[in-house]
Amino acid sequence: MAAKATVADHPLIQHKLTLLRRVETSTAEFRQLLREISLLLAFEATRDLDLEEVEIATPLETMRAPALAGKKLCLVSVLRAGNGLLEGMLDLIPSARVGHIGLYRDHDTLEAVEYYLKLPEDIGERLVIVVDPMLATGNSAAAAVHRLKEAGARRIKFVALVAAPEGIEAFGAAHPDVPILTAAIDRQLNDIGYILPGLGDAGDRLYGTK
Ligand code: URA
Numbered sequence: 001m002a003a004k005a006t007v008a009d010h011p012l013i014q015h016k017l018t019l020l021r022r023v024e025t026s027t028a029e030f031r032q033l034l035r036e037i038s039l040l041l042a043f044e045a046t047r048d049l050d051l052e053e054v055e056i057a058t059p060l061e062t063m064r065a066p067a068l069a070g071k072k073l074c075l076v077s078v079l080r081a082g083n084g085l086l087e088g089m090l091d092l093i094p095s096a097r098v099g100h101i102g103l104y105r106d107h108d109t110l111e112a113v114e115y116y117l118k119l120p121e122d123i124g125e126r127l128v129i130v131v132d133p134m135l136a137t138g139n140s141a142a143a144a145v146h147r148l149k150e151a152g153a154r155r156i157k158f159v160a161l162v163a164a165p166e167g168i169e170a171f172g173a174a175h176p177d178v179p180i181l182t183a184a185i186d187r188q189l190n191d192i193g194y195i196l197p198g199l200g201d202a203g204d205r206l207y208g209t210k
Contacts, residue, residue: 005168005180008044013037017161017183021199027208031084034133034206037161037183038088045129045159045181046073046093071126072096074153078103078132078144079116081203085131085159097126101147103140110193112140117147124152133202135163135182137193138170145175161202162186164195 019025020033052069055062076099077086090096102116128148135141145156156178163182166189186195204210
């Protein structure tokens with residue numbers, strides 16, 4: 001397996017993920033839990049952002065204090081389930097720029113087919129955090145990152161909620177330069193590309209479409 005998948009093992013993330021996985025969790029609860037977990041994942045994913053010292057004035061005196069350096073980062077949601085991770089991340093990083101990439105899985109080949117792309121023009125100057133809850137086969141994740149690199153993105157991280165070993169392997173082989181952060185690495189894929197034990201179809205559970 002590619003070595004670059006980090007599991008966000010914070011107890012709050014793990015507890016909320018357990019609630020989220022349960023089959024009896026309602027759409028409203030799923031949405032709320034995903035929002036909360038994604039805020040925590042954003043916290044983990046931004047640990048290594050660069051800081052610079054800026055001069056500020058407190059009510060009592062001036063001081064040099066740390067502030068984020070460089071351009072605001074860019075979050076890219078892989079539609080549609082990626083939007084579930086996006087919302088909580090924006091709660092924590094409201095000034096982030098946002099891109100969207102639409103990919104669907106061809107049910108026969110499991111390959112990713114692109115149908116939508118909208119990105120900030122200066123994506124090459126920003127840290128890009130790509131979000132998609134389920135890193136399953138890795139096909140759509142790898143295709144999304146490939147398109148972002150074509151668009152000029154140079155510094156990219158990938159954040160998933162649940163990853164399969166097969167997806168980590170395939171994604172890592174395609175993009176060894178892109179670190180993966182996930183809340184869990186599950187056992188395996190089933191024969192139609194779903195993660196086991198997983199949580200089912202993230203998009204359907206998020207939007208109540210099944
Ligand atoms: N996409 C999902 O939503 N769930 C899976 O288990 C795999 C891919």
